[in-house]
Amino acid sequence: MNLREKYNIPQDAVITIAGTVGVGKSTITNALANALQFRTSLEKVDNNPYLEKFYNDFSRWSFHLQIYFLAERFKEQKRMFEYGGGFVQDRSIYEDTGIFAKMHYEKGTMSSVDYDTYTNLFQSMVMTPFFPHPDLMIYLEGSFDDVVGRIKERGRPMEQQTPTVYWEEMYQRYTNWIDSFNACPILRLNINEYDLVNDPSSVELILKRIEQKFHQIPSLSRS
Numbered sequence: 001m002n003l004r005e006k007y008n009i010p011q012d013a014v015i016t017i018a019g020t021v022g023v024g025k026s027t028i029t030n031a032l033a034n035a036l037q038f039r040t041s042l043e044k045v046d047n048n049p050y051l052e053k054f055y056n057d058f059s060r061w062s063f064h065l066q067i068y069f070l071a072e073r074f075k076e077q078k079r080m081f082e083y084g085g086g087f088v089q090d091r092s093i094y095e096d097t098g099i100f101a102k103m104h105y106e107k108g109t110m111s112s113v114d115y116d117t118y119t120n121l122f123q124s125m126v127m128t129p130f131f132p133h134p135d136l137m138i139y140l141e142g143s144f145d146d147v148v149g150r151i152k153e154r155g156r157p158m159e160q161q162t163p164t165v166y167w168e169e170m171y172q173r174y175t176n177w178i179d180s181f182n183a184c185p186i187l188r189l190n191i192n193e194y195d196l197v198n199d200p201s202s203v204e205l206i207l208k209r210i211e212q213k214f215h216q217i218p219s220l221s222r223s
């Protein structure tokens with residue numbers, strides 16, 4: 001019996017991983033997909049033509065970057081549902097608008113015209129009854145110091161040069177955003193509850209939590 005069967009996780013499930021930058025989404029995405037024999041939908045940082053420019057000049061590039069991310073995530077969304085599920089996704093599409101676009105608009109690094117254009121596009125593409133939502137969102141949370149420690153340890157130059165207040169603002173926004181998120185069921189996971197880097201077998205603790213969550217919600221407990 002494989003781990004997916006052991007923990008009664010449907011083979012067509014789509015699980016999305018949410019949480020602030022550096023909290024550990026990519027790490028858990030790969031570990032869960034590997035354990036479940038699911039495909040991954042990864043956020044590609046290296047080939048992003050706007051990301052570095054954006055970190056150098058938020059005002060100049062924030063709109064371009066949001067449009068780019070929206071297009072990429074929408075393509076990925078389509079791919080996941082065309083395959084008939086069986087995916088773990090690194091970051092949900094909801095964070096782009098609920099966290100990033102909103103934050104840049106409210107902080108003055110995206111104009112109101114650009115923000116309106118972006119949110120109209122987002123709403124007509126995503127927030128419609130025709131858009132399939134994930135079966136489960138795993139929301140990763142941890143202390144701000146741990147998260148910033150991980151950003152430093154990972155060492156992406158564009159993130160190192162970004163002032164800590166940027167990560168603080170984002171961290172606060174995530175904390176508020178998740179409390180009112182309701183587009184799909186949520187499993188909250190504290191990053192101190194598992195350690196995929198030093199103890200790969202801790203993926204089973206996470207699978208157990210997913211199984212319990214799927215059981216609590218009748219619409220998720222298909223097999």
Ligand SMILES: Nc1ncnc2c1ncn2[C@@H]1O[C@H](COP(=O)(O)OP(=O)(O)O)[C@@H](O)[C@H]1O
Nearest residue numbers: 021022023024025026027150153154195196197
């Ligand atoms: N359980 C863990 N313990 C220690 N370090 C971790 C753990 N999970 C992830 N990391 C490290 O934290 C950094 C950020 O993780 P990553 O998965 O890239 O985060 P995200 O995708 O959320 O930005 C990486 O250097 C990664 O190796």
Ligand SMILES: Nc1ncnc2c1ncn2[C@H]1C[C@H](O)[C@@H](COP(=O)(O)O)O1
Nearest residue numbers: 020021022043045065066069096100159
């Ligand atoms: N929608 C976004 N707007 C601005 N920046 C974003 C967005 N989505 C991701 N990012 C940035 C944040 C990080 O620097 C990289 C990758 O994110 P990570 O949380 O490390 O996977 O892209």
